[in-house]
Amino acid sequence: MLRLPAVSRALAGAAHSKGSISTTNNVWTSVRASSNMVEVFVDGKPVAVEPGTTVLQACEKVGVQIPRFCYHDRLSVAGNCRMCLVEIEKAPKPVAACAMPVMKGWNILTNSEKTRKAREGVMEFLLSNHPLDCPICDQGGECDLQDQSMMFGADRSRFTEEKRAVEDKNIGPLIKTIMTRCIHCTRCVRFASEVAGVEDLGTTGRGNTMQIGTYVEKMFMSELSGNVIDLCPVGALTSKPYAFTARPWETRKTESIDVLDAVGSNIVVSTRGGEVMRILPRLNEDVNEEWISDKTRFAYDGLKRQRLIQPMVKDASGQLVATTWEDVLTRVAGALQGVQGSEVGAIAGGMVDAEALVALKDLLNRLDSDTLCTEEIFPMAGAGTDLRSNYLLNSRITGIEESDLLLLVGTNPRYEAPLFNARVRKSWLHNELQVAMVGHKVDLSYSYNHLGETTQVLQEIAAGTHPFCKDLAQAKKPVVVVGSSALQREDGAAIFKAVSTIAQNSRASSGVEEGWKVLNVLHRVASQVAALDLGYKPGVDAIRKNPPKVLFLLGADAGCITRADLPKDSFIIYQGHHGDVGAVMADVILPGAAYTEKNGTYVNTEGRAQQTRVAVTAPGMAREDWKILRAISELAGVTLPYDTVDEVRRRLEEVSPNLVRYDDVEESNYFKQAHELSKAVNQSLLAAPLVPPQLTVKDFYMTDPISRASQTMAKCVKAVTEGAAAVDEPSIC
């Protein structure tokens, strides 16, 4: 197998993203611009390409798509399917377009007699051992084999032999394997080895007896495992939760954003009949490329369980009873009007959209309250959340690809932000990124320099006495990432100060230009950055210091504040979409919409504002969150000045204009000022080691109300702790 390093995408036409900082972009150069371009002809049309591009990429540049099964532009080249064979004029044999670099003056004939014969032949061979499963195969309708056999295959069969069959493998509760259908393209093997970093899949045997699998009874337990389902061109690897539920042509696709972590992966929500059928990734070069994590992909069944569908009130006996919207809105408005401003507080949870956050802030501000908190803590000493550069992933996810040294502090990016980790791994693999970590030793799917887990190590690096400081000083484009879990500690301000010092020092010693940012914060919840942009106070200290009589929980399910922390007759209002921790302690429940049911703005950890779109309507009596708050405001006598989503977004712009700059990252500066203020922070580091809350894959699956309600996620946790055989699956196929 020819293993060339993955060449960056030549075709920019398919990219939906804006402002990508890809380093090797060979699309828009003209022949006159650089003299080392090679001129080739595709069906007689001349095209100039960089030396080293393959025949397949040269054809794509002209717009001719060559059929292929094993080639994928984000994986290394294998060249084993032979479907991409094309004739080169005056060459004796057809060449594999995906692997052959172009030579000057070649005329590539993509539709000649020989090319067509080659394709028909390859297709005939592939179909000879392929089972007649189309009616029962989930890939039907989106199957590469079906599409390419219709376009390039022969119209008649000569097959009279017997087909071989292969045993199915059990690789976990997420991926259904029917290995008889496998055409041995090895995309899954290369993905597992290169992108996921888990070298579990491989090929056993040769020729007719070849099998792809894990050889031993082993689960493919990576947080990115679901992506092999997209990669597999046939129905060999399919989604187990999605099995036999829908055909692709009957689903409606809605472009949206994932909110189960802070990366903001772009997704496509496939729905049918008002129900979410599956979640697929959407291409975005800057954020998630073409991948999504398993939680993003499979937790959608949690959207149908434990939902709040009716407004509820706690009656005299302490039971929550369903009631009407009028009743519940009147009670809430009454409670808000009956107290002073200082006696009202609010806590925002991890999956709240910016529209609801601004509506809640405006509502409470009009009642003369400033006690709006987020569940996640961020150290407010120093510049706090004044300067955006203090709390964003300033280098951006694409910046990791240009970096040469990455220092991770107190974070496990593999399970906190799997797509960020995938980018780090990509950079480690192809761009020789060195990674070092201060924190508990975890398996990151790539090797790194573990510096220790004590805060002592952090202090030494900040002071310049640690041996690692030599590497930091020599790095030309260093990046330092501190995890938000490290900042949740009581010495969070001291940790941030140390990290800020390290970032400033390494920036100074590297001599890198002004535009390069070193300090980064990796968040874990989707609503944190938007809340901080809008001016929420991070952490519930303000509420603990001054317990309010009326507490508004907006999707707050982490249990930071319980009844015990509040005065005896306090009134708790919960607005959210799942009956989790927050709803249980509430006096009044307002059913809200989940992320697939509203047009919401979410800002990812880079500071990129993106919007979710309505894929299904909210169940029962649930409504969009900002609309509920607008209704409450009207009944409480402090009517909010917006009636439509556009008006809310205009208000968002008034508070923080970057919130409506969708899909772009706004540069934030003033690192020097932030550092100066952090220097004045007088807190000492605690001796406790830096241990992120998510250490193994077991901790990855159920972290928020939606994934906690999901049966698929529960099966994953069971499979990881008790083995794949322990998961009870209905007999399939």
Add this chain to the structure above:
Amino acid sequence: MAAAVVRGIGSNLSKNLREVRLHLCQISAASQGTRDFIEQHYVTLKKANPEFPILIRECSGVQPVLWARYGFGKEHNVSLDNMNADQVAKALESVVNAKP
């Protein structure tokens, strides 16, 4: 000049105000004064008012504006278009002293 104004404001930001927001563009000429003001005087201002939210929100292409939020959600804005750092400081002083 601006420094004197900032010293004059001292720790009085929270006297009438609840929150101050500064919107500016990272590169345009109209926001140059605002950028200078932040670079030169933000640290002093923050040190004198450590608990007060002075939200600095940079966004490309926006007109520089100073938003001031008082009690009961009342907000005023002052355009800082083409002002220099001294004028920005004066604008800040005016919102600090204004009664809501």
